[in-house]
Amino acid sequence: MAIDLKSLNHNQLSDLIARARARQDELVKEKATKLREKINALVKAEGFGLDEVLGRSGGAARGKARGKVKPKYRNPADPTQTWSGRGKRPRWFHAALTAGKKEKDLLIG
Incomplete structure (x- = not known):
């Protein structure tokens, strides 16, 4: 063919x-x-x-579910907004860095 x-x-x-x-x-x-x-x-x-x-035991799922991660950073303008430091940076975090803040300034501590 x-x-x-x-x-x-x-x-x-x-x-x-x-x-x-x-x-x-x-x-x-x-x-x-x-x-x-x-x-x-x-x-x-x-x-x-x-x-x-x-090696599977009891039909368990392949990956383990991960728990919620504790927040690492807080928005100084709105304390209800936090970020764990994982994944994509939130807009408020990026805006704060652009405005001259340092990552260490945004740490929850």
């Missing part, structure tokens, strides 16, 4: 690429499903459960 790529226009070529990528994704999913089935069969044949082999 040879396709003459030079004879295809832009839209036809884009469509072919999109269909090829979709088919490639299907093949990857099929292969992963078959591999998962083989692994499950091997584990069962050995008399184990998948959780035992993978």
Whole structure:
């Protein structure tokens, strides 16, 4: 099934690429499903459960939920606004730095 790529226009070529990528994704999913089935069969044949082999205890979630982090910085103009220092900087924090404040000036302490 040879396709003459030079004879295809832009839209036809884009469509072919999109269909090829979709088919490639299907093949990857099929292969992963078959591999998962083989692994499950091997584990069962050995008399184990998948959780035992993978070290999961009691079906616990993969990642541990993290608790709320204590605030590290406070907005001097509005003390109800705080920030833990994690994630994107709040607008008030950025504005305070632009206005000449230092990070240490905004620390809760």
